Amino acid sequence: MVGSASATLRGEDTFPKILLHNAQVFGNRTAFREKDFGIWQSWTWSGVAEEIRAFSIGLQSLGLKAGDKIAIVGANRPRLYWAMVAAQAIGAVPVPVYADSVAEEMAYVLGHAEVVFAIVEDQEQVDKLLSMSDEVPSLKHVIYDEVRGLRDYDHSQLHDYATVQDKGRALQAQSASLKSEWEQGLAAGKGSDIAVMLYTSGTTGRPKGVMLSFDNLVISARNGNEFDHLDETEEVLAYLPMAWIGDHVFSLAQAFTAGYCVNCPEGMDTIDVDRREIAPTYFFAPPRVFETMLTMIMVNMEDAGKTKRAMFDYFMGVARKLGEKILNGEEVSLKGRLLYRLGEFFVYGPLKNRMGLTRMKVGYTAGEAIGPEIFQFYRSLGLNLKQLYGQTEASVYITLQPDGEIFADTVGKPAPDVELKIAESGEVMYRSPGVFVGYFKNDAATGETKTADGWVHTGDAGIIADNGHLKIIDRAKDVGKLTGGALFAPKYIENKLKFFPNIKEAVAFGHERDRVGVFINIDLTAVGSWAERNNVNYASYQELAQHPDVYAMIESHVEQVNRDLSREPMMAGAQIRRFLILHKELDADDGELTRTQKVRRSFIAERYGPLIEALYDGSATKYVKTEVTFEDGRKGAIEATVEIRDMAFHDAGTASREAAE
């Protein structure tokens, strides 16, 4: 692989080797912290090396061999991270699994991975594992971290973590050569060996075991560190599932390669307090976490006194105007800078402290689209929040937003050493040193995902914008074409519409049709409060949705989206030509949405066939009658004459659209 040469150039190529290196170089620096009994307990790098060595030798004495798979089940705890490296030192392969997955799902993964050992957090996980001994016949030993409640269990195959570690220590005391033998053993490990196996969550079909080599992880981690200038002084909070590639890279691979400190919170429900105490300098969170923090602040501000609120409103206005400019290093007037300084002292500083982000150097969000106003809120406070695009199969990094080049609607430029291309079909493909070795015991799937020359299909459709940034538009299988040949990405258009607070849901049509038509659901809360403020009377959703002023408002939103689309060469052809506001809210009870509130496109196409026809036959209104299910299960019908509006086509991007084709 491309990377193996550069890995040796840059130093140690496996985590156990890096551990010994760190123990020497960073000896007394703190490597891990865990809040236990209300106090942050800490371990230095040399202390961690000793802990891992003792546990590793203990594991060896229990019969763990090179090539064995060892399951890691539990919340983020230093001992579980150490167990992974302890296993790697012997040549065994850790398989972290989602601790909260149901027994059946976990049994499949553990059975498929043929795990021989399992290191678990507590009694709950021990019980779960013992219950699946039939499905996982390979499992020989279970080792637990938390003793509580396990005293009376049969301990022939069950071991306490500390006991195993003590055994390792005792063996070292007995034989002076054991330590150097162990070190020789781990020195034999190569960068091309499998470091870890992570099961993808498997929204489609059974989970697949992604095998990543040390080279994959070590090189990706070093690239990540270099990209964001991370060194041994960073602090991170390890709170996302250990089975997730993100946590594996942020809390283990990057922590080891950079030598920074990993902090494990006291529990899942104390994270807000723990984050404040640690104030991480490098922070990752899915968009939902940032949304919740913002909502909390807004709710608390509602309750704040008049002066505070006025101050907050004024300085947030300043931040919105200037914050991002200052962060991006653009030119801002002296007065503006002074005002922003003042705001930092009175508002932004305390807010950041409240959220525990005072020291944040770099923050990332990924996983799904983040609302632009949420993203901008954090950036305007001076927080360097960025987006990235990644996959388990890539050892996370595919694209990253470089400092100063932040756009709410892109996921950034290719990460160091990553090659990116868009396939004929519009699918994003990449090749990098982080590309996985293969799926465990599933060559067919490996072959489908990874080409012979190392390119990987992401399954996402995307475009590369003029500035070189990648924009993810939809799942590749949902992307279609208009009859004119223009690319049609329904979710991309729908998301653009849904970023307007007044629009709750949108469904776009256009695949194999001559133009794009859209159904819209207004947001009853947002539009309702607008109606209240403007003395608009209405009795039902239906009446409000048909109101001429509401139509005008939505029309202006659609117009705005069209203008945005016209500026994007590949998307300009898929502007919305006609839209209507649905006479009823899409509802999971009627089967129009899934229980997780995702639009069921094909079902809606069937149910509202006449309305879709009306979108394309040019009629200005259409009478419909739709059956609805009430909450108590009774059925009823809603009838309405729905208005359909035509939209103008913006020409700005026409020339470049043809160029793009």
Next chain:
Amino acid sequence: MNAFVADEALTPAGPQASGEAEVLLRVDNVSLAFGGVKAITDISFDILKGEIRAIIGPNGAGKTSMLNVINGFYHPQEGTITWRGKVRRKMKPYEAASQGIARTFQNVALFKGMTTLDNIMSGRSLKMHRNFFWQVLWRGPAEREEIEHRKKVEEIIDFLEIQAIRKTPVGRLPYGLQKRVELGRALAMEPELLLLDEPMAGMNLEEKEDMSRFIIDVNQEFGTTIALIEHDMGVVMDLSDRVVVLDYGKKIADGPPEEVQASQAVIDAYLGVSH
């Protein structure tokens, strides 16, 4: 409440092994009356070291009175109480507390304005040895002592999994959590005998499951003997080693849960019969 000022270090005993068990507390022929109202009439039973002992009975059967007798709040007119092999003289609740009897209350009795941490810390006051002078001065020995006690309290917080509410005023907590904090305060005394008065009253199913787990864990991990009053029969049957049944102040059954459940006298007392 917890106005304890005695000092005696108690080490919790290890978990009770089966076999001939030591009697921790024995009640012999105890009768208690308030004027003409006979709350308890001639009741005898014992509590073995390390067991979970349930006291059940219909409303007004005298269960809480019985607990109040055990912890010295009421003084029976007749009968004797033998605690750790010695017949107990008339004592005040704080004396009972200093001898290793802790309790929780039917209606939560915490200091509402204080945090969880402070509430549990208050349970340690019996174990604070420094005198008033040192406490006022605080620096030095008193400070060191407080740190020691705080460690113990943190262990309890960890045990009961209430880290997230450590600094929350108790009055703001939901009822189920308040009950847990109260249990924490009782545990802070490192009691030998823990009296729980309806630990699960007013809880939902999930909270009951949690509380049951904690009671079993307290019993197994710390070896604490537990006497509990509870109305939820499922809980009583699952948790307790032996059950004593009271009705109208009289003992009508005593034995293992299955036995008591099958007893005709108990069925009659709960379902009612024509006399």
